[in-house]
Amino acid sequence: MSRTALWVAIISAAATSSMAMGIRQTFGLLLLPLSGEHDVAPWAFGLAVALHNLVWGLAQPVSGAMADKHGAGRVMAYGGLFYLVGCGLPALFPSNATVLIGIGLFTGLGVASAGTGMALAAIGRLAPPEKRGEYIGIASAGGSLGQAAMVPIVFGAIGWFGAAGALMTLAISALVIIPIARNIEWRPAQRAPGAAAPAGIAGLPALARNALADRDFALLTGGFFACGFQLAFLTTHLPSHIALCGLPPALGMTALMLIGLFNIPGSWFCGWLSARVKPENALGWIYMVRTVSIALFAFATPTEWGTMIFAAVMGFVWLGTVPLTSAAIARRFGVSNLGALYGVCFFSHQIGGFLGAGSGAVLYSMSGTYAVFWPVMVVVGVMASVLNWMAKAPGQRAALPA
Template structure:
């Protein structure tokens, strides 16, 4: 168990830590290359959309062949995408590398694949807690990597900083070998409880289940909120005259407080109804944004907002994935998590792209902040009716 948590946490730390800092590259790249904010935002929006769509099929591969092979391929794609992002001569190549290629890479190096390993290796009574630990590792990556990325950009320039990150992400490869599952097929049979579902049967069962659809709708909102804030917050703060280090520190604070938030969410999810915890998270996010917009903007108001949002940032991840595992079991967990995450990434696409689009056309992020508030209330409501009881299956034909 310790090996799975340590190595899986390290993978998520690197993968999520690097991606959480992409907003720091928005102004250096657009200013030097003469691109609009919308063009940069579109590339990262494509990244999130491709991550979500391709993640469904990556989850199928991980459920079928195990996580280690998928992790190695994902790490290589990630490094290639970062290098291509550094050398992209125009917005089309930038979108293909920063968008499509890195999005594909993240399908194989983040939560869905790691949670598949956790689900198979750990008993049900520790699963939500372990998912919280893995999510906390992603938060530590944000806390640790975002300031590092800011320093790399300041000292080496944005292109060389991306190349250094490309080298760093290759350390996922040896971690992938440490996550190999010699008893993979035996664990799958055990997880299925003697009833081997096909992919088609698992998908049909999930999409007939109202709770799966409600969790999917809520996760859409999570993606919209966190990616809008993560990508556009640095530019929003600079527009109001705050120095660049305020943005770096605020993103780092989000990562720091999310370590505690995700761990607590995973722990509470083992003891309490996950639907109530999810609803509370979304409602509090909406309130936090309202307060942030009403109070005078200052470094300290930014830091307080970052701390509150950080506590809620990825706390939805162990709860949502834990609920899916609780309802449907873990035989097809990576794939089903991939479907729900696709909804998250559609939200991410809209949050990133809409932020850039409306800024370029209105000169302000105000409308997107208001949308984020309304969506938070919506997500809080739709999670309340989720039923977390395991599905009752008839014996499958041999």
């Protein structure tokens, strides 16, 4: 592949993941408006976001295997259609049921098909090995750019058109994914001589069993649980927590936007770092930085400046786990099944996301506060650091058999 074609693919992957990740990062802004305008219960919205995370996790190995075998671009185009249905259904018929079906099911399929998992699988195969982590980091940063852009757009749309109008804005925006996806591995990538053929959906169970039998891959997968647990809770409930603390509601928008902005350099830096240090060590430190930041934010007196500093620090390491995790997987097993293997690891991430978003919603519905949840976030983060620091250096391995 020429250098120009590679950069077109990288920019296109960043753009599609930007839209896919940016849309889902705005869901936390919709919880209170949907409740006030359309009587959508907070528990239903929280459960929908939790279900979104679970569906994303279940679908990611399947969509990754399809991308490995048939090309990531085609899978990403379907993601745009899933997002159209997922946001459009509750926009036209807002209710507890349509929020659960639309946001819970269809947007989960959408982000599994068009999010960073697809971007890293495609770029991981197209990029030269010495630049793989850095280029994946650039593509991952696209998801952050989308968050920085979509958060103020949705916040403004809620004020202008209401929550349903904001959801319709997201539905229409998702259509941009379809034409851009044609620039990203529209056909299956050519395999290097001697590389294993992609396992495909039929070979996915055996591929997952073989990967999880590897001790260090299992530790990596266990640590990824904390990433989903912490980030899903913050994405869904941080704006509400800020409002409950008596701070201006617009600060929730600002915090989410700062997370997206600071993750742009953070994702690139973590991708650059993945070629220079042991990825598991770097992941352990990322989880520790997050955990210390969460502890300081949760137990200090809430202020506007404190919230913005917290958002900036969290943003810098927000999606940094993506290039580091994918680099660790590629070093162990090669890139032929990178999409599927990342999906297997990512399923743990999304179980964490389901529990983080869902239990936060249940807690808020029962007590009207998130106070007792923050210590749990700290414990989970410390455990993730320990799991990654226990992993041995990956080394280069032969690809797993299909």
